[in-house]
Amino acid sequence: MHEAEDLTSQTFVAAWEFWHTLREPARAVSWLFTIARNKGIDHLRRNNNIQHEEWNEELTNSSFSNNHQISSETRDRLLDLRRGIGNLTEDEQELIRLRLVAELPFKQIAQIRREPETRVKKRYYRLLERLQAQLEQE
């Protein structure tokens, strides 16, 4: 939580400082996410000895829903899902976050990741298939 706030803060301060360098205002969202992404990568690199499995545990245990009414079955399924996501590479997790947490269209995700849109789509749907298959195995 603390790190997330720090990185968010750094992102907005950097965006404010460098706003004048943004040549295409239509790309502001992608630009902001790109700054955030770079800040995140820098942070992970500085702390690159954080064990991935421990991040996964953190994912599992962190509060993941404000809805206290969810059934234990749903909770278990969501936990399985979070574990499955936690087992993806950081890059794959980012793709899921950009698409489903930030709710960005594929075009903007492609701009942020500097990848062709078709490749982004392709990877995204492959990831969903993999997650679905994992859930079914469990």
Add this chain to the structure above:
Amino acid sequence: MNTLSDLEKEIQQSYALQEPRPEFLNNLAGKICTVKEPAVGTKPVFRLSWAVYGLLAIALITVLAIGPTKVLAQIQNWLGLHPDLGLIQPDTQLRVLKEPSSQTLDGVTVEVYDGTLSADKSYIYLSITGVPASAYPPNENSSGCLTPHYLETKDGQIYQAYGDSEYEVIPSDVNELELVIPCIHNTMPGTAPEHWRIPLEFVQAEEPLELTPVYVFPTETPNANKTSIVISHSLVEDDNLILAGYIRNLDEKYRNLVGGLEVFDANGKPVPFIHDQTQLSLANTLSNRLGFWIIRLKPEGLTFPLEIRESYLEVSLPLEDEKASLSVNLPDEYPRNDLIIEQTFEIAGETVKLYFLRIMPSQFGGYEYAFYFKDHPIIKRLEVSSKGASRSNSRNSFGSEEMHGELVFMSGFWMEEGSLHGDVKIDISSPVKVLETVTLVHFFTPPADLLIELIDMMQ
């Protein structure tokens, strides 16, 4: 966003984020207000000519030094990077989908939007949209149709899917197939259209292939048994030089302790770089290498050789016999702020300080307890536990980060039920100690043809 599948909705639910804290927003607003008014400046102009001349001179010297035959041999080290197939020979014969193909039945659309066939791999990518949520199993105890897709030729030859998007190798003389989808994955019988047959046509990929040229360095050297930095691949993209490498013979126990990479030019000046996250095929190629990295740097004005340094801490395994304990007093009602503890204890012959404790309610019941220790030059990891804590949910961090003005590292546990109050005994165990810091150094000069590529890029 378009209509989301059930799985996507579940992922969103699992990620549901907390609202930002008002204190955080106020703090951020304050920070932005104190940043000086951004000045509109001009981009620094790079003096290209000097860099080009410099690189040309190095290229010429390199060619003369290693001889034309070796240069030619090095040119043969170029491979092409394909987004699906990874590194391939540039003259590889590929076939691609002539055009996307889609069908819509009862509101459900299957679109095959991409496909690549090579002599040893076949990839076909599709998206499925419009499946009603009611088509999927009502609960986790039942599952829908799991019959895999396959490809079929007109004469009935079948090529099975390998999972994901990969299929059996399609012979080079087969260009027309049908993708057969017996049922939409995991839907219940009769709830979604079935028996899809989507015609696909493949054509020879236009040449030259759209491949990113990658220079593959020979990695077998006389010192192959030594722990050392290896540069394995390099490519030029936009105005960046991308270098990929890893540490050879890095014992797995060091994996999480590799220090940050540093790059210096021939004058000892630090070279700025970023860790590239876009070269996915290259990353896949290197994924079995411990601590691999792919960096992106600006080659303008660089003086070679580059000095690449990476340090790692040689650490002990967790010292299971080393234990300590301390008592902390936890209030009946947990505050929103961190509890400053500032207690020292001895473990494995070292004095460590527990700085503060963060207690957060868990949505799964009970609480999460995160213990933050002040950074220590020798002790890099600890386990914490307490009566009733679920060890399987403990979490620890290597390294350190700045919190409350101090460098700290963290270890914690989760109590699924109940909470801790009053004088609580905290058991601390399994310290991991630093034995030695090792710095590896590698000098890198681009081979001649990579330099020529760089020069082309800068002109």
